[in-house]
Amino acid sequence: MKTKILASGAVLALMAGMASAQTVRLGTEGAYPPYNFINDAGEIVGFEVELGNELCKRAGLTCEWVQNDWDSIIPNLQSGNYDAIMAGMSITDEREEVIDFTQNYIPPASSSYVGLTADVDIKGGVVAAQTGTIQAGYVAESGATLLEFATPEETVAAVKSGEAVAVFADKDYLVPVVAESGGELVMLDADVQLGGGVGMGLRDSDDELRGKFDAAIKSMKCDGSLDALIARAEYFGPEAVVFGDAGKEGC
Amino acid sequence: MFLDCSAPKTLEGLAWASCYLTSGKHIDFYWAFVVVLALLACTAPMALMFGYGGATAARSHSLPVRMFGKCYIAMVRGIPDIIFFLFFVIALDQAIEWTKHQIVCPDWTEPVRQGLEFKVCPAAKVPQAGTAPVVHQIYGFGLAVVTFSIVFGAFVANVLYGAMNAVPRAQLETAEAYGMTHRQVHRRILVPQMWTYALPGLSNLWLILIKATPLLFLLGVRDIVYFARELGGSKTQAYEYPHPDWRLWYFLGLMAFYLLMTWGSEKVLRRLSARLSKGQATAAGEALRKAGAVA
Structure with a gap:
């Protein structure tokens, strides 16, 4: 609830102050709480929405959110349906070849395995992951049989139904899922660090826009507001990995 | 009855259910049924038109027109739907923007295609940047209708082509003999x-x-199957109405909807078929005549 009020406050401030500014369309998946999701009122909310609105305010841009399927999120950026991606997308070399990233707004975080018991075989069994994620790439190379799904939700459902022995995904996504499963799911003690953190994806040719967002992200790192946002209870919680002093270098 | 849904986590039983089923997302879900019905209502006549055009072209006396008609039928029928839906919509969207680009930005010097990117001048964007999201949705819906119509039009064309050839040649000759x-x-x-x-x-x-409408989500339109999956998926405390995996119930609801649609269609089509067979020199027409004679 608090999120909604804050988010709509940010939108209002935006509309009042920057009515004539350039409109930037931000693409997101809307199925990955707490990064981005559609709440029960049918609005796009989450950490990235609040962050994105704040970044737009700092960069003097008017932003609007567009929901897009994960599978086609990069092609639709390239064909110009929106101008930037904020969808919990980790910065990887493969993606750097086709799009550009801003500096990360979430530090490199852990990916975890979740299964029905703690002793499942994650090296030789069937492991579920979302299509086109760094986790899917990692599973494919780990020797396990990769079972891909279009949405994060389905990867967890596959473990519950026994289709896969474990799911491999961002730890921040899995922690609340495990906590609320009533003991049905357990987190395996096998965290892996993947990718270069989460950043905003833009078209290669949009250097000017990338510069604006880069500056806005840096300014939020410098005044500590980004760390505060990450550590908020409804997003990643006080125990989340934050930038800390490393983020303040060069301020 | 007015319900206070401001603190759903304190509600229970019926009050919770009625708040849950009237949440904003559920209202969107109910709207999606209207979108699907609207798609059917727009696509059916348009596909019939494309099909009629295709069939007439395929029977034309002029070679280029005939080739065009036959090419259209063969190509669209031969390409898997999913490839067509993924590829064609992006191509159609880009074709529209490219055409507009040529008209409104003749002085633009940068290439439109830069590697994998497609960049037209800002003025040529369709819809314009900054227009209301609803305009984007209507545009997306329009693209969906055109794509569905082209695909189904090709199948309709083939059906009509066959049907035109099935009309007894004697009937046409008689008409010609009358000087038509x-x-x-x-x-x-x-x-x-x-x-x-x-x-x-x-x-x-x-x-x-009817059964192909879930392909709408591929085209960026949020249809009922998307919502059923999204609403039914288990929800953590980050949501206002946390619940376990309820997809089964939502999909059962969809099954009922689709069965109702096809069942209703069957009834209407059966009546239509009886109406059209009246007086025809076909077995169905003959059966109708005999039944009428007995009565």
Whole structure:
């Protein structure tokens, strides 16, 4: 609830102050709480929405959110349906070849395995992951049989139904899922660090826009507001990995 | 009855259920049914038009027109739907923007295609940046209708092509003997009679079209299957209405909807088929005549 009020406050401030500014369309998946999701009122909310609105305010841009399927999120950026991606997308070399990233707004975080018991075989069994994620790439190379799904939700459902022995995904996504499963799911003690953190994806040719967002992200790192946002209870919680002093270098 | 849904986590039982089922996302879900019905209502006549055009072109006396008609039918029928839906919509969208780009930005020097990117001048964007999201949705819906119509139009064209050839040649010759022109024969004899032959094929296509509407999500339109999956998926405390995996119930609801649609269509189509067989020189027409004679 608090999120909604804050988010709509940010939108209002935006509309009042920057009515004539350039409109930037931000693409997101809307199925990955707490990064981005559609709440029960049918609005796009989450950490990235609040962050994105704040970044737009700092960069003097008017932003609007567009929901897009994960599978086609990069092609639709390239064909110009929106101008930037904020969808919990980790910065990887493969993606750097086709799009550009801003500096990360979430530090490199852990990916975890979740299964029905703690002793499942994650090296030789069937492991579920979302299509086109760094986790899917990692599973494919780990020797396990990769079972891909279009949405994060389905990867967890596959473990519950026994289709896969474990799911491999961002730890921040899995922690609340495990906590609320009533003991049905357990987190395996096998965290892996993947990718270069989460950043905003833009078209290669949009250097000017990338510069604006880069500056806005840096300014939020410098005044500590980004760390505060990450550590908020409804997003990643006080125990989340934050930038800390490393983020303040060069301020 | 007015419900206070401001703190759903304190509610229980019926009050919780009624708040849950009237949440904003559920209202969007109910709207998606209207979108699906609207898609069917727009696509069916348009596909029929494309199909009629395709069939007439394929039977044309002029070679280029005939080639065009046959090419359209063969190509679209031969390409898997999913490839067509993924590729064609992006291509259509880019074609529209490229055409507008040529008109409104003749002085633009940068190339439109830069590697994998497609960049037209800002003024040529369709819809314009900054227009309301609802305009983007309507545009997306329009693209979906056109794409569905082209795909299903090709199948309709083939059905109508067959139906036109099935009308007994003697009927057309008789009309010609009365001095009717080609055009008159086509309009007065061929088209009115072809429907009885076309209906079984067309009814198949109609049912397939109903079942194909979940492809809408590929085109960026949030349809009922998308919402069923999204609403049914288990929800953590980050949501206002946390619940376990309820997809089964939502999909059962969709099953009921689709069965109701096809069942209703079957009834209407059966009546239509009886109506069209009246007085026709076909087995169905003969059966109707005999039944009438007995009564």
